[in-house]
Amino acid sequence: MEYVFTLKYQLADEDRDHEQIVERLFEAGCDDATVGMGQPGRIALAFTRDAADAWSAIHSALQDARKAMPSARLVEAGPDFVGLTDVADLAGVTRQNMRKLMLAHASRFPLPVHEGSSSVWHLSDVLIWLSGRGSYPISAGLVDIAKATKQVNLAKEARQIEPRFNRQLVPLLA
Structure with a gap:
């Protein structure tokens, strides 16, 4: 591959x-x-x-x-360290939709590596979380390389x- x-x-x-x-x-x-x-x-x-x-x-x-x-x-x-915009682009949604998803599932959304005005996550953590939610076009190869x-x-x-x-x-x- x-x-x-x-x-x-x-x-x-x-x-x-x-x-x-x-x-x-x-x-x-x-x-x-x-x-x-x-x-x-x-x-x-x-x-x-x-x-x-x-x-x-x-x-x-x-x-x-x-x-x-x-x-x-x-x-x-x-790819590893990402912001919400990066994740939104990969998931095929807008940044606003990604933010709403994060806020609606605050207790289960992956913890950021850095939290502040611009938070940063490990890409693999967010991709795995999104994959568990269903309908996002996340490639297994991208998840593997991010891990x-x-x-x-x-x-x-x-x-x-x-x-x-x-x-x-x-x-x-x-």
Whole structure:
């Protein structure tokens, strides 16, 4: 199956030659990615990768990117973090309809990652919730890739937790 996802990296200071990076990415197996370098010191790899499952697609892309850019640091895997407008577009409804749905089911709607004037959710959480409601055109492939990118982002952040805090916090977060 074909999976579409993005990996965003922060480049090391020594990786400033864009042509060289693109060549190394191609040689490492990232020939199925479109490379974007808009922000200084950052690179985005938009993949369309064939694999047996979403995790295999993401995992192999992470390995290939690491071979090409060993000192780059992963910033984010996507699709993952989304606002209501993003979800509405994917579900084929207006933002207003998505907001009404969220408010009407406030106790069961997925919790946001960040709550504020612009709240942010993990895409997979909202897609799974919407899928359980029925008539939304949510592709299983999109749900699978969103689940996989969420796990990558959670693992990336979890590396930063100090063990003593982890032991104290985990029982309190359930």
